[in-house]
Amino acid sequence: MIIPYERLLSFCTDCFMAYGFSQPDALRVTDVLLTADLFGIESHGIQRLARYHDEIRRGMVVVGAQPAVVRETPVSAIIDGHQAMGQLVGSFAMNLAIDKARQTGIGLVVVRNSNHYGIAGYYTRMACEQDLIGVSMTNTEAIMVPTFGRRAMLGTDPIAVAMPADPIPFLFDAATTVVPRGKLEVMRKKGQPLPLGWALDASGQVSADAGAVLEQIIGQLGGGILPLGGVGETLGGHKGYGLALICELFTGVLAGGPTANHLSSVAASADLSHSFWAIDYGMFDDKKAIRSRFSAYLEELRCSDKAEGQNRIYTHGEKEIENQKARLRDGIPVLDKTWQEMESIASELGLYDAGLFARL
Amino acid sequence: MIIPYERLLSFCTDCFMAYGFSQPDALRVTDVLLTADLFGIESHGIQRLARYHDEIRRGMVVVGAQPAVVRETPVSAIIDGHQAMGQLVGSFAMNLAIDKARQTGIGLVVVRNSNHYGIAGYYTRMACEQDLIGVSMTNTEAIMVPTFGRRAMLGTDPIAVAMPADPIPFLFDAATTVVPRGKLEVMRKKGQPLPLGWALDASGQVSADAGAVLEQIIGQLGGGILPLGGVGETLGGHKGYGLALICELFTGVLAGGPTANHLSSVAASADLSHSFWAIDYGMFDDKKAIRSRFSAYLEELRCSDKAEGQNRIYTHGEKEIENQKARLRDGIPVLDKTWQEMESIASELGLYDAGLFARL
Numbered sequence: 001m002i003i004p005y006e007r008l009l010s011f012c013t014d015c016f017m018a019y020g021f022s023q024p025d026a027l028r029v030t031d032v033l034l035t036a037d038l039f040g041i042e043s044h045g046i047q048r049l050a051r052y053h054d055e056i057r058r059g060m061v062v063v064g065a066q067p068a069v070v071r072e073t074p075v076s077a078i079i080d081g082h083q084a085m086g087q088l089v090g091s092f093a094m095n096l097a098i099d100k101a102r103q104t105g106i107g108l109v110v111v112r113n114s115n116h117y118g119i120a121g122y123y124t125r126m127a128c129e130q131d132l133i134g135v136s137m138t139n140t141e142a143i144m145v146p147t148f149g150r151r152a153m154l155g156t157d158p159i160a161v162a163m164p165a166d167p168i169p170f171l172f173d174a175a176t177t178v179v180p181r182g183k184l185e186v187m188r189k190k191g192q193p194l195p196l197g198w199a200l201d202a203s204g205q206v207s208a209d210a211g212a213v214l215e216q217i218i219g220q221l222g223g224g225i226l227p228l229g230g231v232g233e234t235l236g237g238h239k240g241y242g243l244a245l246i247c248e249l250f251t252g253v254l255a256g257g258p259t260a261n262h263l264s265s266v267a268a269s270a271d272l273s274h275s276f277w278a279i280d281y282g283m284f285d286d287k288k289a290i291r292s293r294f295s296a297y298l299e300e301l302r303c304s305d306k307a308e309g310q311n312r313i314y315t316h317g318e319k320e321i322e323n324q325k326a327r328l329r330d331g332i333p334v335l336d337k338t339w340q341e342m343e344s345i346a347s348e349l350g351l352y353d354a355g356l357f358a359r360l
Numbered sequence: 361m362i363i364p365y366e367r368l369l370s371f372c373t374d375c376f377m378a379y380g381f382s383q384p385d386a387l388r389v390t391d392v393l394l395t396a397d398l399f400g401i402e403s404h405g406i407q408r409l410a411r412y413h414d415e416i417r418r419g420m421v422v423v424g425a426q427p428a429v430v431r432e433t434p435v436s437a438i439i440d441g442h443q444a445m446g447q448l449v450g451s452f453a454m455n456l457a458i459d460k461a462r463q464t465g466i467g468l469v470v471v472r473n474s475n476h477y478g479i480a481g482y483y484t485r486m487a488c489e490q491d492l493i494g495v496s497m498t499n500t501e502a503i504m505v506p507t508f509g510r511r512a513m514l515g516t517d518p519i520a521v522a523m524p525a526d527p528i529p530f531l532f533d534a535a536t537t538v539v540p541r542g543k544l545e546v547m548r549k550k551g552q553p554l555p556l557g558w559a560l561d562a563s564g565q566v567s568a569d570a571g572a573v574l575e576q577i578i579g580q581l582g583g584g585i586l587p588l589g590g591v592g593e594t595l596g597g598h599k600g601y602g603l604a605l606i607c608e609l610f611t612g613v614l615a616g617g618p619t620a621n622h623l624s625s626v627a628a629s630a631d632l633s634h635s636f637w638a639i640d641y642g643m644f645d646d647k648k649a650i651r652s653r654f655s656a657y658l659e660e661l662r663c664s665d666k667a668e669g670q671n672r673i674y675t676h677g678e679k680e681i682e683n684q685k686a687r688l689r690d691g692i693p694v695l696d697k698t699w700q701e702m703e704s705i706a707s708e709l710g711l712y713d714a715g716l717f718a719r720l
Contacts, residue, residue: 071643071644071645073464073465073643074464074465075435075464075465075466075643076465076466076643076644078643078644078645104433104434104435104464105433105434105435105436106435106436106466106468108466108639108643110644133609145667146661146664146673147673147674148666148667148670148672148673148674149661149664149665149666149667149670149673150665150666150667150668151664151665153660153661153664154661161606161609163609170605170609172602172603172605172606174596174598174599174602174603178589178595178596179596195594195595197594197595198595200667203668204667204668205668222665228588228589228596228599228600229538229588229589229596230590230595234555234557235538235555235557235558235590236534236538236539236588236589236600238534238674238676239534239588240588240596242521242532242534242676243532243534243603245530245532245661245675245676246521246532248657249493249521249523249530249654253650253653253654253657254641254644254645254650255644256644256645256649256650256653259653259657259660261657261660261664279468281614283431283433283435283436283438283468284431284436284438284470284614284615284616285431285438285614285616289616290613290614290616293613293616293619294609294613297608297613297619297621300513300619300621301506301509301513301514301605304506304509304511304513304621305509305510305511305582306508306509306510307505307508307509307510307560307564308510308563308564308565310508310509312508313506313507313508313509314507314508314598315605316598316602316605
């Protein structure tokens, strides 16, 4: 099913206002969600609405809560998210990092006591749009099994980095697992088997069953997603595991929140931690010169020799910007299962009668 | 062949003094090399001596050159390495980053016009020993093929991060390729086939022939090492490729040096760029509290359930510290080929007659 962007924007904003968020806050949360859908990262888009609905209903997300600075220096801050919606905490924190970068050259802001904040790349793009380098990380409930282990002890633990470039900015946003949890959720909704090398079952064997792996993770029965680099050390699985540890360090450990293995998606509070960096690259040289040589390098990469059978080399952000353009024009694909969830949420919130919604 | 650490220390220091380095400089370079051997990273240890010998002889490394600060702010600096030995440039730059972190909380120093600096993890450990978080990256001549490509366009592009912890610090140091170039050099010296999934031949097919891949890279004939995550996107190869791009951004692009695809190990100058970060994590909370919760998490990881057939989960730095202890006691393994190279270098430098060296 393909839905025009404007309809999803209006529907999503109405939902968040119905929960009690102010219009600017509802628009911000909606923008983070729909940016994921526009970028083609459906795993983090409107298919997550049911999950946010549940978290707001349960009081895990506190509507109207305001994040607050606990301690700061000219280059740093630590923020208590006060269980506010993660997208609001994240925007507040990245804006503070951007302010600090404008003053000193670098802002590094860590956050505790937050909720799921959507795609990490949303916040790095905020810095990028201000002509700064942006970095963001978040921990999540445990889903990654460390090398030689069989129990999830680290999160999907994404690392995002953005840097301005012409004509297409560099927008890197990647889980340190082989794939993020959301991709397993989508495979489960589609009823498709997982590629081998994504996930382990409770005994530590490679599994193709998305539903079983997700249930085992939620039930803390063992198993989980593999680190980038896969099983063991031969192809570098210990590197993905180490990158996740770096993410846990710069989120939960520095911010004073729990690490992934002490988080639970069914607990009273999500207790997630994030970090946000903004770097004014003008500290090092004329900004135009730096931006121009980075842009030239990205172009060299895109134009370099292709592997047999391939006709294109991408730089990071290219697919996202192209998807965004196409989906703003043609609409956003929504899975039937997600559509049913939206219908049920609309009904519960008294936003639409069923007949009206059916014609959306 | 197993050689006592002290003999290698003395031999290596003598070599570098014979090239004309001061004793403190010779000791520093030797310390970087032998730290790699002590850590068990033979690819970056004394087996590289022949390469450094060649680079010094050719004038690619300028003996006696001094790195200089080009531009700085309280949180940043850019340094021209003046073609000095990379280990000397690297130590100078990390010390400057450490000074800035002590003053402001964060120091970010980028370097251009340098040479190979050995293991990135040497410099992050310098910060770690000062109770700071250390980060270091370097670009290298092109060896990584971007996803869907068949020509090496990015370096091995390692990212190292160190953070104090008890009883064992976190010392992460990883190429963003599946393996670093040095591992291919060691496999060639040993005459062993490469595991499939490490490297591509000139046509873009997976190759097991270390010698052929290295020759194709040096001759710029195509092929190279795969990014972490392997071939294509299914297992996340585009993530390793993106991490390498981040490394190129924070080294060559910010520092104003060439990117990997414009570097050559046979050029007149290596033109390598590095970056060094020191972060005073005391900005965020009591340092003991942060260090203690990080240490507890590392211990939880080591103690978590093992996969069937495995009896140990490592945290990063653990193997290195254990190797260091064992090798300081038992000696350092040196390959026959490396031994022959050392003998030839000693003879050329007039340090030992052949008979004496044979009894070393």
